Amino acid sequence: MKTLLTLTIATALAFSSVHADTLTLNSSGSTFIAPINGRWFAEYNKLHPDVQINYQSVGSGQGIKSFVGGLTDFGASDAAMSDGEIAAVKDGGVVLLPMTAGSIVLSYNLPGVTAPIQLPRDVYPAIFLGEITKWNDPKIVAANPGVTLPDLPITVAYRADGSGTTFVFSNHLAAISPEFKTKVGGGKTVKWPVGVGGKGNEGVAALIKQTAGTIGYVEYGYAQQIKLPMAALQNSAGKFVAPTPDSGSTALSQVTLPDNLRAFVTDPTGDLSYPIVTFSWWLCHTQYTKPGEADAIKALANWCLTDGQKFAPDLGYLPLPATVVTKVQAAVNTIK
Amino acid sequence: MQTATAPSSAASTQWVGDKRAQRSKVFDAFFSWATFVASWGTVALLVWIALQVGYAALPAVRQYGFGFIVGTDWDTNNDVYGALPLIYGTLVSSALALLLAMPLGVAIAIFLTEDYLHTKIRGIFKFLVELLAAIPSVIYGLWGINVVIPITTPLGNWLNAHLGWIPLFSTPSSGPGFFPAAFVLAIMILPTIAALAGSALKTTPQALKEGAAALGATRWDVILQISLPIAASGILGAGVLALGRAMGETMALAMLIGNNNQISASLFAPANTIASLLANHFGEATGLEVAALMYLSFILMALTLGINAVAELILERTGAAIRHL
Amino acid sequence: MDTPNQTNGAVSPQGLDLSRKPRARLIFSRAMDVLVWMVTLAALIPLVSVLYMVIRRGAGNFHWNMLWLLPPAAGVDGGGFGNALLGTIILVAIGTLVSVPIGVLTAIFLTEYSQGSKSAQLIRFCAKILSGLPSILAGVFIFGILVMNRDLHLGSWQIGGYSAMAGGLALAILMLPIIILATEEALLRVPRFLREASLALGANRTQTVLHITLPAARSTILTGVMLAVARAAGETAPIIFTAFFTSFWIGSLNEPTASMAVLIYNFSSVPYDNMVNMAWSASFVLIVVVLATNITSHLVSNRSK
Numbered sequence: 001m002k003t004l005l006t007l008t009i010a011t012a013l014a015f016s017s018v019h020a021d022t023l024t025l026n027s028s029g030s031t032f033i034a035p036i037n038g039r040w041f042a043e044y045n046k047l048h049p050d051v052q053i054n055y056q057s058v059g060s061g062q063g064i065k066s067f068v069g070g071l072t073d074f075g076a077s078d079a080a081m082s083d084g085e086i087a088a089v090k091d092g093g094v095v096l097l098p099m100t101a102g103s104i105v106l107s108y109n110l111p112g113v114t115a116p117i118q119l120p121r122d123v124y125p126a127i128f129l130g131e132i133t134k135w136n137d138p139k140i141v142a143a144n145p146g147v148t149l150p151d152l153p154i155t156v157a158y159r160a161d162g163s164g165t166t167f168v169f170s171n172h173l174a175a176i177s178p179e180f181k182t183k184v185g186g187g188k189t190v191k192w193p194v195g196v197g198g199k200g201n202e203g204v205a206a207l208i209k210q211t212a213g214t215i216g217y218v219e220y221g222y223a224q225q226i227k228l229p230m231a232a233l234q235n236s237a238g239k240f241v242a243p244t245p246d247s248g249s250t251a252l253s254q255v256t257l258p259d260n261l262r263a264f265v266t267d268p269t270g271d272l273s274y275p276i277v278t279f280s281w282w283l284c285h286t287q288y289t290k291p292g293e294a295d296a297i298k299a300l301a302n303w304c305l306t307d308g309q310k311f312a313p314d315l316g317y318l319p320l321p322a323t324v325v326t327k328v329q330a331a332v333n334t335i336k
Numbered sequence: 337m338q339t340a341t342a343p344s345s346a347a348s349t350q351w352v353g354d355k356r357a358q359r360s361k362v363f364d365a366f367f368s369w370a371t372f373v374a375s376w377g378t379v380a381l382l383v384w385i386a387l388q389v390g391y392a393a394l395p396a397v398r399q400y401g402f403g404f405i406v407g408t409d410w411d412t413n414n415d416v417y418g419a420l421p422l423i424y425g426t427l428v429s430s431a432l433a434l435l436l437a438m439p440l441g442v443a444i445a446i447f448l449t450e451d452y453l454h455t456k457i458r459g460i461f462k463f464l465v466e467l468l469a470a471i472p473s474v475i476y477g478l479w480g481i482n483v484v485i486p487i488t489t490p491l492g493n494w495l496n497a498h499l500g501w502i503p504l505f506s507t508p509s510s511g512p513g514f515f516p517a518a519f520v521l522a523i524m525i526l527p528t529i530a531a532l533a534g535s536a537l538k539t540t541p542q543a544l545k546e547g548a549a550a551l552g553a554t555r556w557d558v559i560l561q562i563s564l565p566i567a568a569s570g571i572l573g574a575g576v577l578a579l580g581r582a583m584g585e586t587m588a589l590a591m592l593i594g595n596n597n598q599i600s601a602s603l604f605a606p607a608n609t610i611a612s613l614l615a616n617h618f619g620e621a622t623g624l625e626v627a628a629l630m631y632l633s634f635i636l637m638a639l640t641l642g643i644n645a646v647a648e649l650i651l652e653r654t655g656a657a658i659r660h661l
Numbered sequence: 662m663d664t665p666n667q668t669n670g671a672v673s674p675q676g677l678d679l680s681r682k683p684r685a686r687l688i689f690s691r692a693m694d695v696l697v698w699m700v701t702l703a704a705l706i707p708l709v710s711v712l713y714m715v716i717r718r719g720a721g722n723f724h725w726n727m728l729w730l731l732p733p734a735a736g737v738d739g740g741g742f743g744n745a746l747l748g749t750i751i752l753v754a755i756g757t758l759v760s761v762p763i764g765v766l767t768a769i770f771l772t773e774y775s776q777g778s779k780s781a782q783l784i785r786f787c788a789k790i791l792s793g794l795p796s797i798l799a800g801v802f803i804f805g806i807l808v809m810n811r812d813l814h815l816g817s818w819q820i821g822g823y824s825a826m827a828g829g830l831a832l833a834i835l836m837l838p839i840i841i842l843a844t845e846e847a848l849l850r851v852p853r854f855l856r857e858a859s860l861a862l863g864a865n866r867t868q869t870v871l872h873i874t875l876p877a878a879r880s881t882i883l884t885g886v887m888l889a890v891a892r893a894a895g896e897t898a899p900i901i902f903t904a905f906f907t908s909f910w911i912g913s914l915n916e917p918t919a920s921m922a923v924l925i926y927n928f929s930s931v932p933y934d935n936m937v938n939m940a941w942s943a944s945f946v947l948i949v950v951v952l953a954t955n956i957t958s959h960l961v962s963n964r965s966k
Contacts, residue, residue, distance in 0.1 A: 085622075189413075197595025
């Protein structure tokens with residue numbers, strides 16, 4: 001046993017010779033961006049075997065903390081960084097780079113209902129506030145002519161773990177419903193008045209699948225991959241829009257990014273815009289001390305913003321609009 | 337190996353094993369010193385951890401004081417934190433799990449130490465039980481979601497519909513909740529109890545058992561009056577270890593408890609535990625919430641301390657087994 | 662001693678109570694036999710259920726090349742978990758190498774050198790409290806003292822930052838209490854006369870412990886170690902904060918490493934079929950490896966009896 005252990009450790013240590021010339025970067029943060037990050041880093045490593053990036057999804061908050069503390073080379077967050085967090089960065093400065101985007105959908109479990117349901121602007125916040133408690137509530141019925149809604153109680157499913165998904169969804173609800181804003185508010189973790197909590201997108205999806213009458217919020221990519229039904233939501237122009245890559249991108253393109261590239265699209269305008277969308281950011285320093293690191297990160301970011309975007313739709317992400325890409329690339333070039 | 341030299345190494349006569357005796361003495365001193373260091377090192381580790389956690393918790397302690405323990409809200413946005421539903425959830429889910437797992441574990445231990453089965457088949461059973469311990473908690477969580485909850489949900493709903501007046505069944509089942517979580521938790525701690533109880537039972541001296549049998553005792557006379565009392569301290573020890581594990585279990589409970597900060601008497605209502613809240617919120621927590629989470633962890637350590645203290649008292653009171661000669 | 666035996670426990674003070682009629686006792690005993698059979702078989706149902714789930718989903722999709730291929734990215738087919746398997750072995754090995762000596766030495770101190778004293782009570786108490794530590798706290802603790810400061814150096818050796826070493830230490834914290842408590846229990850059950858005989862022959866305490874007591878308690882100690890190993894191999898939360906994760910082979914102990922538990926955690930939370938299937942296959946392999954370690958260690962210990 002002991003010889004086996006020693007052998008294993010020795011072999012592992014022997015690997016260190018392989019890594020002599022590779023640049024290894026550590027990154028952590030958002031769970032939302034993790035799959036496409038992973039794909040990007042794998043594809044990039046195929047093109048540039050001397051650059052290895054390790055990514056672990058620990059949540060946007062932990063990602064920010066690790067980045068601020070200098071533990072990771074760059075971070076990833078669905079909530080960008082607040083001014084306070086940016087100020088806390090000791091050295092190196094911060095630049096926020098939107099690298100991808102996604103939409104959040106409301107998925108549900110309604111046996112017997114095949115067509116996607118429509119949820120008006122005043123209905124879905126009320127559901128999550130616990131004010132509308134049955135599926136055959138007159139307001140829901142009115143918005144879905146021709147659909148027989150069952151007499152089933154509504155079970156709300158929310159994210160138990162703090163997450164960027166909750167951040168985006170709750171901020172959207174706070175933007176469109178003053179009552180939600182005062183009673184609950186927006187944030188990565190909020191105190192949902194009713195419902196059951198699931199861990200991660202997979203937890204919420206499991207809750208939805210398990211119990212009839214459940215409704216919950218998940219990332220579009222997730223719902224699309226496991227084929228959960230998605231509700232069409234009424235946007236600020238009054239139109240019911242189903243979540244698709246197009247409606248998501250349309251919503252994104254309505255936004256003009258400020259100079260620091262931090263924009264939360266809590267209630268997009270436009271007839272064809274899907275109401276719940278978000279960017280997801282990389283958090284990079286403006287100055288890197290390790291030789292070659294700045295160049296590597298710049299090259300990586302530029303590749304992800306151009307060639308990398310083609311991986312987005314298959315994995316359920318929204319490709320960035322061209323105008324956004326130009327702005328972000330300009331920001332990338334400020335990294336030294 | 338044993339040297340037959342005079343104990344005093346200061347003698348001037350050259351005994352054959354003198355050098356060896358000296359070396360043994362030095363090694364003996366070194367070894368006992370090593371055990372001393374290791375033991376107090378363990379204590380030091382615990383103190384260190386407690387200090388780190390406590391220090392990180394200070395902002396929350398200053399802000400909320402003891403009111404934290406009876407607060408019922410966990411509202412990150414408004415920085416209102418209270419631990420009561422979490423303490424309740426932790427204690428109830430762990431107690432339930434232990435209640436389920438102890439009888440099962442002891443029964444399995446008895447099954448494996450008595451000769452119900454051929455030795456070889458017994459060996460296979462033993463490995464099957466130990467296999468349970470090898471399964472990662474994430475898998476238990478997934479098993480809970482995919483297999484256990486679909487069974488407990490209709491059960492809970494049926495019990496609520498027919499026996500809803502009993503507080504235990506006062507809410508319908510919304511999927512996750514105390515019962516599925518406690519059940520899976522029980523399965524998770526079962527191998528610990530079975531393995532350690534089995535080890536304790538195995539050391540019952542054969543002579544005692546044979547003597548009793550010669551006197552006309554049946555198998556269960558021996559088990560209940562001889563084997564179990566002798567193994568009692570080991571079984572209690574196994575139970576305490578298992579309870580500790582249950583109270584600290586993070587991953588599986590986070591997936592199965594429902595993550596709703598409420599206090600309900602119903603077995604099927606969703607709830608929350610300290611460890612699962614910690615796991616769910618730690619990644620995203622900033623500022624005061626981090627301190628509140630550390631305060632919560634401190635409370636958990638205090639709870640473990642309290643329960644262990646009570647267990648020690650019980651052990652001493654019953655006197656059913658004498659731990660030390 | 663009033664009983665002519667050498668146990669550390671006592672028979673019920675009144676002695677064996679056979680006052681009830683033999684027939685009644687026999688019926689009771691047979692009934693209890695049936696009960697125990699039923700309970701054991703009932704307890705096996707969940708076990709079979711879990712194993713069935715893992716085997717069906719894990720073994721079904723398993724390919725041998727998963728053992729040496731690197732993890733796939735999202736949307737990519739194939740791949741494996743070779744680096745994660747190696748990582749888990751390394752992490753558990755570090756955890757074992759740190760926790761077993763310290764744990765066994767502590768248990769020896771408790772039983773041989775300070776039995777019954779207040780210090781023993783205190784130390785044992787601390788071990789019990791440690792056993793209730795949520796696994797995530799072990800990770801957070803090591804994160805705070807070791808990982809967080811990336812520039813932490815021991816001489817020229819960088820020990821800060823995410824590293825396999827930190828992960829192993831976090832696991833050691835989780836394994837330690839199990840080993841202390843199981844070993845102590847094991848040592849207590851070694852009959853007193855063995856120790857006394859050894860001392861009478863002139864051996865000192867250390868020699869007695871190392872050559873007589875420990876070997877006698879070997880199988881229970883091994884059970885404890887195996888329980889600890891099994892627990893450590895399946896832990897996720899502490900590893901995430903210490904050993905991090907990587908899709909590449911580990912270079913040195915100062916670098917992050919993949920691990921089976923974190924891989925399973927990562928891959929089971931995404932909707933991409935290839936990764937979800939791989940999570941199941943990894944669970945299957947993890948269980949097999951831990952079981953194999955268990956069996957091998959028992960075989961080795963039995964052979965050297």
